[in-house]
Amino acid sequence: MEKREVENCELLTGRVVPKAEESNNIRRESKEPPDGGFRAYSIVIGSFLTNGLIFGVINSYSVIFTVLKKQLLDQNIPNAESKAALVGSLTLSTTFLLSPVSGLLTGFLGLRLTAVLGGSLATASLIITSFVVDRVEALYFTYGIMYGVGASLAYTPSLAILGHYFKKYLGRVNGFVTIGSAVFTVIMTPTMKYAIDNYGLEWMFRMLAVITFGIALCGLLFKPIPVVVIDKPSEETNTCKTIMKVIFNVDIWKIPRYRLWCISMPIALFGYFVPYVYMQNFVKETFKDTTSTLPQQCVAASSGIGRLMFGYLADRDEVNSIVLQQIALYVIGTLTIILPFVTSFELLLVVCVGIGLSDGGFISLIGPMAVEFCGSALAAQAIGTILGLSAVPVSVGPPVAGYLFTVYKSFTLPFVLAGISPLVGSTLMFIIRCQTRKRDTKGSRTNGHVSPTSDIENPPLLRPNGVGQQTSL
Numbered sequence: 001m002e003k004r005e006v007e008n009c010e011l012l013t014g015r016v017v018p019k020a021e022e023s024n025n026i027r028r029e030s031k032e033p034p035d036g037g038f039r040a041y042s043i044v045i046g047s048f049l050t051n052g053l054i055f056g057v058i059n060s061y062s063v064i065f066t067v068l069k070k071q072l073l074d075q076n077i078p079n080a081e082s083k084a085a086l087v088g089s090l091t092l093s094t095t096f097l098l099s100p101v102s103g104l105l106t107g108f109l110g111l112r113l114t115a116v117l118g119g120s121l122a123t124a125s126l127i128i129t130s131f132v133v134d135r136v137e138a139l140y141f142t143y144g145i146m147y148g149v150g151a152s153l154a155y156t157p158s159l160a161i162l163g164h165y166f167k168k169y170l171g172r173v174n175g176f177v178t179i180g181s182a183v184f185t186v187i188m189t190p191t192m193k194y195a196i197d198n199y200g201l202e203w204m205f206r207m208l209a210v211i212t213f214g215i216a217l218c219g220l221l222f223k224p225i226p227v228v229v230i231d232k233p234s235e236e237t238n239t240c241k242t243i244m245k246v247i248f249n250v251d252i253w254k255i256p257r258y259r260l261w262c263i264s265m266p267i268a269l270f271g272y273f274v275p276y277v278y279m280q281n282f283v284k285e286t287f288k289d290t291t292s293t294l295p296q297q298c299v300a301a302s303s304g305i306g307r308l309m310f311g312y313l314a315d316r317d318e319v320n321s322i323v324l325q326q327i328a329l330y331v332i333g334t335l336t337i338i339l340p341f342v343t344s345f346e347l348l349l350v351v352c353v354g355i356g357l358s359d360g361g362f363i364s365l366i367g368p369m370a371v372e373f374c375g376s377a378l379a380a381q382a383i384g385t386i387l388g389l390s391a392v393p394v395s396v397g398p399p400v401a402g403y404l405f406t407v408y409k410s411f412t413l414p415f416v417l418a419g420i421s422p423l424v425g426s427t428l429m430f431i432i433r434c435q436t437r438k439r440d441t442k443g444s445r446t447n448g449h450v451s452p453t454s455d456i457e458n459p460p461l462l463r464p465n466g467v468g469q470q471t472s473l
Contacts, residue, residue: 034225040165044173046218048180050115050158053215054122054151056184057208058095061088062280062296063192067201069281072136082402085277086395087139092273093395094148095155096387102156103384111157115219118153123213125150130205143205154215156384159367161222163379168315170371175311175364182304182360189293189300251374252382258373260432262389268329268425270393271418275299275336275355277398282411287345298349299356306360314368321372322433325365329426331358336419340412393421 034040065084072080106114125146132138158177166173195204252258279299283292310328313319335355342348370382401414 035166035168037165039223043161043165043221044177046221047158047162047177050119050154050180050215050218051177052180052184053212054095054155055181056188057147057212058088058092058151059181059185059276059300060189060192060296061091062277063189063196063293064088064201065277066280066284067196068133068136068139071134077136079403079406081406082399083136085398085402087136087144088277089273089395089398090140090144091148091151093391094145095151095391096394097391098149098152099156099384099387099391100381101384102152103160103381105153106157106160111161111222111224112219115154115157115222116216118150118155118157119213119216119219120150121153122147122150122215123209126205126209126212130202130209133201133205150215154219156387157219157222159383160379161224162367163371164224171311171314171364171368172308173311174367175307175309175314178311178364179304179307179360181363182300182302182307182356185300185303186297189296193293252378252385255373257432257435258370258382260435261369261373261429262386264425264428264432265386266390266393266425267428268422269390270397270421271336271401272332272397272422273394274397274401274414274418275339278401278405278411278414279352282339282415283348286411287348290345295348295352298352299359302353302356303360303363304356306357307364308360309357310361311364311368314365320433321365321369322429325362325369326426326429328358328361328365329422329429331355332362333419333422333426336422337416339419340410340415397421 065088068087069080069084072084077083102114102118109117125142128146129139129142132142159174162170162173162177192204192208195207199207276296276299279296280292283290283295306328310324313324314321332355335351335358339348339351342351366386367379367383370386371379374382397418401418404414404417405411
């Protein structure tokens, strides 16, 4: 037998080692997440910057939207509102839609290479976009799809790596990492507007390309904790069937609560991106002679606070993460419906702060809830799948809202419909709470992690053939 140390790439896709592979390898030691240390904290900073750079650009799209819409109107292009909105919504939807693919690639390429590839692709997309800013059809591909692909490849590894280095404080760390998007949105919204006003849309995209290259640099930090395995000679070899089982792992679909979550989340996210796309335009038309970017900055800043607050609460055993996410969605939906009826700019800022706090809570709970439902080993795949399923409603919402605004010349109906979807999705989550609390992952929850009791009760060397199933970090 040969003892060797390998990177725990199987955990990146959340796959369970297939039997053909189990017969070759026996795990003798799996290093526990250190919950601290220089490397762990450097990875937290890298994940923070990655999230910030990716979603700072995406969440600030309303600045680009305003300029792009004006260009389309000047060219007398019909449905300028919805076409301009589609560019931004394609970016977010592609980021979500390809999350399962990103999770798969990390299993073959590793976390670091996948993240570096994503950062490089996102940078290239922004450079190309700077040369086609006057052609909306080209922007659909360069900014809408190409940047979304790069963002997706970098985003999933930035979340998956956290489970390798943190266990006890995973909720808090996840909250801190996701606050990056809020911090960068606050910074990048006025920065992008300044760059457009002074240098034009072309040079603004080139500036973003330089900044976005930081994603690739951060990806170099994402090295998983290695595990020690002992090679065992076996007559079995990897077959096509074995590989397909690895790729199309259906274990997460055997968990009832996760299936219900996958139904409620896409419904809730139908109108999620609408306020981000139309906020600046709404402020310009409703509250003249005001700072149009201030409400969006309030959303971003309060979102950061919400992520830290909800991340801390998610680490507490007595707090139900499902209830927290329900509350966050109810508040988002209610305040989005109220938004078009606000007549005071000061009150608008208060509403934006409420939306931001709840938005931050909702985002920060995705990771811990995936771990709670599916366990640590399946968390990366669970996160990728839920984001992939949410991609279509996220991308459809803004163009539909833009079409309704074009027809009715009012933001009332678009915002009201956008607010209803989170209310419906949150209500459906009551079914999850009513579901009998079986041990879906055959484990017990400890600070957002699932301890595989089956592994504890039946250590690898006491099982048939001495083979243990990979289920824990």
